[in-house]
Amino acid sequence: MDSDVPPDMVEPPVAVTRQPDLVVAAGWVLTMGDPVDGVHPVIPDGAVAIADGRIVDVGPARSVVERAGPAPVRRLPGHVLLPGLVNAHTHLAMTMFRGFADDLDLSAFLERLLPVEAAVLTSDRVRLATRAAAVESVSAGTTTALDMYFFADAALTAADEVGLRLLTGPVFLDGMGPAQMDRGRVVEWAQGWLDRHPARPDWRPVIGPHSTYAVSPDLLRDLGALATDHGAVFHVHAAETATEVETVRTMHGARPVEVLESLGLLGPRTVIGHGVHLTDAEIEAVASAGASVAHCPASNMKLGSGLARIPELLGAGANVALGTDGPASSNDLDILGAARLAALLHKGLAIHGGTGDATNLPAAEVLRLATIGGARALGIDAAVGSIEVGKCADLVAIDLDRPHVQPVYDPASAVVYAAGRGDVTDVWVGGRAVVVDSDVMTIDPAVATADLRSLQRDVLSL
DSSP, X not given: OOOOOOGGGOOOOOOTTSOOXXXXXXXXXXXXOOOBTTBOOEEEEEEEEEETTEEEXXXXXXXXXXXXXXXXXXXXXXXXXXXXXXXXEEOGGGGGGTTXXXXXXXXXXXXXXXXXXXXXXXXXXXXXXXXXXXXXXXHTTEXXXXXXXXXXXXXHHHHHHHXXXXXOOOEEBTTBGGGGSOHHHHHHHHHHHHHHSOOBTTBOOEEEEOOTTTSOHHHHHXXXXXXXXXXXXXXXXXXXXXXXXXXXXXXXXXXXXHHHHHTTOOSTTEEEEEOOSOOHHHHHHHHHHTOEEEEOHHHHHHTTOOOOOHHHHHHTTOEEEEOOOOTTTTSOOOHHHHHHHHHHHHHHOOOTTOOOOTTSSXXXXXXXXXXXXXXXXXTOTTTSSSOOTTSBOOEEEEEOOSTTXXXXXXXXXXXXXXXXXXXXXXXXXXXXXXXETTEESSSOHHHHHHHHHHHHHHHHTO
């Protein structure tokens, strides 16, 4: 896939002289910018100035406040300010199926769930379920999510209502939805959707073929060409389970990532959901192509799928992001929880006969997977993913001044190993305050809760 950024995806930097609308001052600012001499940038008593939805100043609070003049200041002592978290692989509307198919492996999970999905899904139900998922997501500090689910326009409407930046697009499975059409009509339909949803600096459309076992190689190749032509994310499940790998080998004579590589579908805008069972050669192929793996530790462990080789991927230079998978398989949309689980799993578990390694995925690095790593996977890292002048003001404040977190020697470690989504107090998406003092400003969470109960009744009525 083409690594070039379309010309219309480039914006000039925001002038730091722009009068801020707001200054957010916190006990620490973790910028998640590139490390300097191996040290991740941390600004104690830092602040961020926002104007027209963009970051226009970052630095020590006293200096930023002074330069901001009459701008109002939101003071959050004892808090750490991070870039908004990125969920790089999820199926948001599956909130309506949370708890419906627990304690099953992936094959049994899909066998139970797919017929119910086919019977119950409508545009309006997906809208309600996605809206509830968006409320859950922003409450937990997620500002951007890469979704793979049906009725993409309904999902976009729901996410916009809440204030979540949602990257999504048409999904493809042979024998379901538009994939029942002949290949030419499927491609024409997908192209029409992409034409109506052009890429912009902080957002890209998505082409979502489910997997190499559920979509034919010819259609995969056509969809990859469409994604390249439109600057879209190519979002696909691959190597999630050992059974899948053997199934694809039987079908196509090659492993899932090998199939993608042979079709020219590994590239900088490719996001591989899960990537649990990768060989050394596949890890090198992913890294060399600039593709990304969305690591979903909670779902992989709950489904018994295995543990992805994340230290090896990072060691090879591959980009890795974090995902929750759908809330029917992981049961929540908690990226902070995924970050902690990833750090602990990759330290403590022996892989391929080795021993654990406590230096794997240190706190600052796993937070990079949850922020700038996700933004890079989605191809929007020029606009989001770190706290830098010129980027969108996607910010999350986490209260570290609580008994279960104190004392704080290192704010990154405190976030990963002690804090949690319940400590998120404030969230901004593009400068818009969507969570203030732990309250969602856009949608009453009680409405989302009632919607999910209603959707449960629809599912049980089948």
